[in-house]
Amino acid sequence: MPPAVRRPLLLTVFGALALAAAAPALADNAGFTPVTPESPGAEAINASFLWVAVFTGAIFLVVQGSLLWFVFRYRRGRRARTDDGAQVHGNTNLELAWTVAPVLILVAIGAFVFYKLPEIVDAPAAAAEEQELEVTVKGYRFYWQYEYPNGVIALDRMRAPVDRNVRLRITAPDWDVIHSWWIPAVGGKFDAIPGHVNTSWFRVRNPGILRGQCGEFCGVQHAAMLAELEVMPQDDFDEWYESEAQAQEAGRGDLGQETYAAACAKCHGMEGAGDIGPPLAGNALVNDPAALEEVVRNGRGAMPPVGRDWSERQMDALTSYLREELGDGG
């Protein structure tokens, strides 16, 4: 087979194979578009994606199509190397055409992006009686801490009510590194930067659990810095919100375990058996809250100061959880 035939043939075969491989997965859009949007902002981003895909797809077909066509049509055949092709040096009108046409396409793309932008950055106007929820999202090595207006603290899993505007203030403590908060189904990612506050929002229509992960490389446990968003019916959320506030106030509840799972277990293991961090089970520190607090607040060796700014309440919850689970039971 001459190479000129082999090339389009191979491309066709591989194209067909790729499509065949992709077909069964297409049910879940298989990564050909961003994940199914659950919030108006993510929907508008998806619409922009599809808009760009239409134009880039067309350009793709024009360029690859004419490449294949020329390769086939103008192959050497029986011609010798000394035979000249057409000695054409250029054409001003053509140059103008393929300068202006891309400009027009880019104007169309840019205009659509700016048209969609308000839907992406501005939350829809809330009804008068609806109260927006504002959550502070803080990125720590290597967990997410969420602070609610009533003082409730949650880690890694954020809980939010369905069909209500949730506004986010995204930041990181001064001594930490840059992270990026990202749940693909509710929209784009925004960096959690020490010393800066970024804002974002979402409004999810259906209850469920949405998954995401830290988007900016933040060190050894970057891959483990997962985030979840649990969207609950309003009543369920209100109940959780109130009872959790009371429980955390009274020092009851799961805050200790949640803190351990998010901030400690990724390096020391859920059972305290150790991983890249030393084992905690049987470690004298777990029975000594003051010494433990010292390490947690200031870090030691490779361990970052994971809890430098935790409240007394959160610190107590962690130290008593550790003592009960891994120490002498207090």
Add this chain to the structure above:
Amino acid sequence: MAADPSAHPVRPEIPQWQRGRFASWLVTVDHKRIGILYIATAGFFFVCAGLMALLMRTQLAQADMEIVTREGYNQLFTIHGTMMIFLVVVPILAGFGNYLVPLMIGARDMAFPRLNALSYWLYLFGGLSLLFSFFADDGAARAGWYSYPPLSVYLAGAGQDLWILSLHILTISSLAGAINFVVTIHNMRTRGMSWTRMPLFVWSIEVYAGLLILVLPTLSAGLTLLLFDRQFGTNFFIPAGDADGSPVLYQHIFWFFGHPEVYIMILPVMGIISEILPVFARKPIFGYKAIAFSTVAIGFYSMLVWAHHMFTVGLPNFLNGFFMISSMIIAVPTGVKIFNWLATLWRGNLHFDTPMLYALGFLSTFTIGGLSGIFLAAFPIDWQVHDTYFVVAHLHYVLFGGSILGILGGLTYWWPKMFGRLLDERLGKASFWITFVGFNLTFFPQHMLGLLGMARRIYTYRDDPLWEAYNLASSIGSYVMGVGILLFVLNIVKSRRGPRAGNDPWLADTLEWYVSSPPPPHNFDKVPYVTSSRPLYDLRRRLRERGEL
């Protein structure tokens, strides 16, 4: 007593110890030998960084593999990226430039031959300090190739400092090399070679060198401040009470260098493509001036787009909008090039020798990389796909599908000139096709992974059948690519006994093909007078008219 130099032409006295096969390479100031040293060294680093990539793809073949440790994985992607950019693509293009620019413009050597040698040796030792940083306490740098603070300030161990040291050395090397290129191109062109008759590869090296001179000092400054933050307790990039630094400042500094760097890595490759296509289409390049001016335009706009790497840091949206528009503007001169290359094929007499296959492969894959770039330029879409595998796919389509394919094509094109031997065509074509298929299999599925939500720089990922399927395809593709590169190396080794090339095996148009292969140390006994951008085409025509060919 002063002798009359014209009476006794001075032959440089070469001491005996410098004449050996090995020693002569150590002391050489010949631009051709320095060019070959650059290319060989970059080839060595390419294999090193490629093996690192294969190790990473093995780790990622399935979820929760334990081929390398977490810290090990972070070191691998940091050094893979740094090495491919600073030790492979930029210097191998300096190698091509060194070898070809004086020959193409009809000069005896580079303007400053000794400075040229200094550039090479700085590059070699800067590169080795990066490679050997794996043996430092706590291993090599592990904060990514752009090493954002505060992370890069807080990471313990000498690896990060060696990374800074190595980049400082490489910066000086590139800067000296770039100045050398500019002086050579401006002052040493042969009679008749005006700016619009200069080979397009030389145009691209001119812009490459200009960009390096403009942006490398910014990188040096940023690296120095980073070193201060690490070692001397300053707070340029970390917020700390009164002395309030900003991590975002580093990102501005880094990407003001980092984005032009992308074009530094692609423009000379576009120059290579502009040399190969017309020779194998038996045509003049279509739209010489449009291609030359679009090179300059891309170089200029490349300095106005840096913050499109920073759409997620929370810049005001009017700035995001500005950088979206400026990034999209760059697509226009890039499109002009692609359309002119396509038009060069139109009504040609296309010969599919190995260099041509690489050039056509470049056209196909680079276009995909350019188109995925439009998604990334639209900042709300970037909020979604930033720092995901979509970006990894995009940058490899541009840097492998673009730069590396073009570089491999350039190597197969000029290999006969450099070493006087032809490469094996069958082996060359097999190598191209295997690399091309492997490349697409590796990187196309990564677009999908990114859209599914897979972040980059993670040593493992969600245990999901679709994620694992795409990742496995990608890993298999990387091995296929490895086989293709292996065949390329085999071909090079075999060419030592290949047929002799003669001066001009491709019937090409530019001056380097006028001299013998390999060229004599002084390049030209006599340079043909240049009356167009295709002096050898003109020469062949004159000879034919006189019946001498």
